[in-house]
Amino acid sequence: MKFTCNKSDMNEAINIVLKAVPGKTTMPILECVVIQALEEELKLTTNDMSLGIETRITAHVEEEGIILVNAKMISDIIRKLPDQEIFFEADDKENILLFCGKAKFNLSGKNHEEFPMLPEIEKTKKITVSQFTLREMIQQTIFSISNNENNKILTGELFEIHGDEFQIASLDLHRVSIRKMQLKESYDDIKVVIPGKTLSEVSKILTGGIEDEVEIYFSKNHVLFEFAKTIIISRLIEGNFYNINQMLSNDYETKVNVNRKELLACIDRATLLLREAENKPVIINIKNNEIKLEMNTKIGSMDENINITKEGKDLRIAFDPKFIIDVLRVIDEEEINLYLFNAKAPCFIRDDQSYIYLILPVNLIEN
């Protein structure tokens, strides 16, 4: 194998495929990247057995071939090479020669035949969305996936397509996050659960803007994201997701309209009184046209008032501050609406079109 490629192209490609290289593994071969020199292009592949990535770059290929090499090592080396052409050469014994500028490296590759290449995915069912939108939707919901591996289904996010409606949802035992968008065209119904780890990596690799598209293909056991010169393949999580619709409600007893940043800054300040693993709720006291936020901990107490617009009854309710902060951070709007029933019922933060967040309150033990 012999090829010459551009340093920054190669660097970028390796950074993409590194996302599917496991940090710790009992199978050292998964720490490698497959570099295939094809006609006028290179194909880089990594696979951690649940997530696989393949990306292509153009290169001047003198002799086709395939090598397998430690991904972290080759990435470190390439990053620190001078900004010049890189010349790769490999023989049949997995000896790799790499030239760049005046630097010459001799490296040992591994036997590529042992590497688990990516499965072929049937490309029948697909949708097309904007890279920017998908990235946003993932980031706006992924914080409420569960990390409890004993309840595997909750470590993923539910992707649902119904006609031209596309919805992503995640939930743990305390909250539900839902983001919705309208697709440009209608598709057959799809309902799959994609691992949170996959989506987290997808959201990091998807750097495109609102006009750049990503195709998402769904097969029985896999999902495939395809964009620019990259594909990401992931296993789906098997099983039935919780019935989210039955948790939702459009009724309310109290509706509060509040400035998002002001509420966020205020709850953020309240959490300053939490030391280490202390787990105290923030009390939201809705009265007339004000929220009085209160926090009491071992260290001390704080309170702060925020002006609001209110419909309905006054209410005193308590939440884990982290859950509210998570939601307020991923909403773009200046003003938000909270919908509440009573101190024991969930609070909804939602607009009509694009998002619904449900947060369970914590028990308010009055002193």
Next chain:
Amino acid sequence: MKFTCNKSDMNEAINIVLKAVPGKTTMPILECVVIQALEEELKLTTNDMSLGIETRITAHVEEEGIILVNAKMISDIIRKLPDQEIFFEADDKENILLFCGKAKFNLSGKNHEEFPMLPEIEKTKKITVSQFTLREMIQQTIFSISNNENNKILTGELFEIHGDEFQIASLDLHRVSIRKMQLKESYDDIKVVIPGKTLSEVSKILTGGIEDEVEIYFSKNHVLFEFAKTIIISRLIEGNFYNINQMLSNDYETKVNVNRKELLACIDRATLLLREAENKPVIINIKNNEIKLEMNTKIGSMDENINITKEGKDLRIAFDPKFIIDVLRVIDEEEINLYLFNAKAPCFIRDDQSYIYLILPVNLIEN
């Protein structure tokens, strides 16, 4: 006690004194900051028993007084307050009330009488240097202090004043770093060893430019740095420092003039072949008008040539790459000179005026 102060002044002051708050300690009182409200100013003090910091800010003091409060906590709170005036109030029972904007905090202070206040230092012997220069000199030498507490003297740096010559030196078992400067006036001879930890914090707090000065006072057991509204007091390390002069030499058999950045980038690339704790030397093969750098490790090998100007004999010598990198990173000059004898004698990197770095080679075991 009652006072009002500006949020960003207070924030800046607390960040300065935080540098003398120990991360872990068996004496929780040392995690606190003393806040004294004096006539029209606040004095903040921290002390970890070997390093103490005091800084002042202007404030509107309604009632003088003194409080002791957890430094990390108050720093976190102040940082997240809105950018407005902060109002502090404390009663005799160490209850602290803090208002800022609409936020109100109730905090518990501690009994300030238990806090070890800073010792009075006799201000007789002193020198004056530029903040910028002192910061640079510390950063250019501190990397070669030893972290072996069993040989305490080497965990500090030697400060030597002789007439108008000011020199800072540090050494571990493999290298010596010396920086020199000429003072504006002459002083009596001074020779003290200052803990590396102190100097590291001093270099972080000294943000002044070349025109801003710092006064350094020396007493029998302490050193005191005074600048702007801050003083830093540190214990000195007792004992005699090694005789550095007898390690130095101006002779050489080989003199190499080389581009600093080129050599640095090249050694940096060679270290890419080192995995984890692997400890392989970089071989510097000086021949005619080139250095050929070589590195051989478990993973592979690399070599790279650099053009040089040479006086004297050819030489093949090996070093721990980290030691050379440390030195090359803190030199500002474009071109540097290496002075060498043979493969077993130290290499000197020095100019005539301001610096001398000595690095011991490692044994070259030829394969």
